[in-house]
Amino acid sequence: MFCTPLTTATYKASIYDWAAERRPYFRMMDPYPPPVFVIPGMKVGCMPYDAFMASNLECFFSATCLNNTAKWISSLPPSDWPKPLNSSVLMNFLPNASTSSILDQYLIDQWHNTKNYSDYFNFCAPTECTYTVEQYNSFIYILTLLIGSYGGLIVGLRTIAPLIVQCSQIIYRWLLQKTQTDVHSAQKQQGIIKK
The missing domain is CATH 1.20.5 (Single alpha-helices involved in coiled-coils or other helix-helix interfaces)
Structure with missing residues (x-):
């Protein structure tokens, strides 16, 4: 695959054992020899942004995927390998949701809005409190005002x-x-x- 400034093509991210075979630089992106391990949900391409937006986080929720990936690319001992994410705490994002859809929601899975005015006033201790109430006039009030x-x-x-x-x-x-x-x-x- 040759990259040009307008190339947006992506394909599955994989781990290859290229140590056994010498190849020219321009052939490094070709998916040959066959991959040793295909990373589920991850994409690669000429433009990192396009590949990232087309990918999903499926591998980060799978212990098998993380262990296989770490086995090939990590020099850390297995006890220090990353642990999988917990998919049971997600409300709106599925493990196979694309990163572009997750970013469209600003990486926020769920809002929890809690208001505690007493703690606010105890912490801030304001000397004065003012508020504004916006109230729209009714039709009868406007008619009475005009008359x-x-x-x-x-x-x-x-x-x-x-x-x-x-x-x-x-x-x-x-x-x-x-x-x-x-x-x-x-x-x-x-x-x-x-x-």
């Missing part, structure tokens, strides 16, 4: 409208009187100048 606002505007305008009209009439008379006074004084000045 009340309309009624308030009507009463307000009925009270203020006569005052506004009266003030505007006073200002109009004052401007009219000032204009007439200015015209008369201008005519008198013209009369004085002509004589």
Whole structure:
């Protein structure tokens, strides 16, 4: 298998005994000679990310798989080999679930949300506690508010409208009187100048 930048092919991860056979570097990824041990659920490929996302954790739940893998790749004594994971504690993930589906759920199998306000207050000992309650208004409340606002505007305008009209009439008379006074004084000045 030749790798290119666009290669996303993966195949089963296996352990090979290549020590007995010398081969060129570009042939190292070929699955020949036959594998000594195929690692269940694990994939290999040109791009480690693609292989990881296509793999699953099946081998990590099997003592046989872990022991066979460790036998071939580990220099540790068998007492230090990894122990299998306990599949009985999983709620949402099956041992053969792909790592991409596990990562899609952020590696969280199950949420346990526990609230203990008394412990929080004992630990933090806040001097003050405030909270905000978001409450949406009902249709009846909004309707009542609109009718009340309309009624308030009507009463307000009925009270203020006569005052506004009266003030505007006073200002109009004052401007009219000032204009007439200015015209008369201008005519008198013209009369004085002509004589």
